[in-house]
Amino acid sequence: MKASTRWNLFKDSADVESLFAPLHGPPLDRGGNGGAEQIIPTEWIPAVDITEGEQEWRLTVDLPEVKKPDVKITVENGVLSVTGERRIEPEGKNRKYHRSERAYGHFMRRFALPAEVDLTLMTAEFKEGVLSIHLPKHKKAQPLDVKLA
DSSP states (O other): OOOOOOOOHHHHHHHHHHTTOOOOOSOEEOTTSTTSSEEOOOOOOOOEEEEEOSSEEEEEEEOTTOOGGGEEEEEETTEEEEEEEEOOOOOBTTBOOSOOOSOOEEEEEEEEOOTTBOGGGOEEEEETTEEEEEEEBOOOOOOOOOOOO
16 A cells, blocks of 8 residues: 655645745945845735635736736646746836835746646636635545445
């Protein structure tokens, strides 16, 4: 009998993401104020909740101010990727930025999927800046009693 290992979505996802984690440099001194305000540069990493129910796993990704056409979901070699971009409004005649602390630009989140996901039934919806990805589980085989003849 083959020993089974419990799959850990959170640990496996962290392992996959750590391969792509950005390297941070030293803090930046913004505004020439002698170091009174230091900002550490980062890439934007949208927040994700991962939940499991009896029938499915669900990933909920916060994507405020991201437009649906700017989001792409792919699955390859057992890894689910969510990529996209949040665009900054350009400065213009009537708009000048004095401070911009919210992160903008490209993002990527990657998650290792368990073998129990039925990719043929996977769905996603995008509503009010929240992406929900539904990953149904394969239907479990029902126990079968075999009568001996």
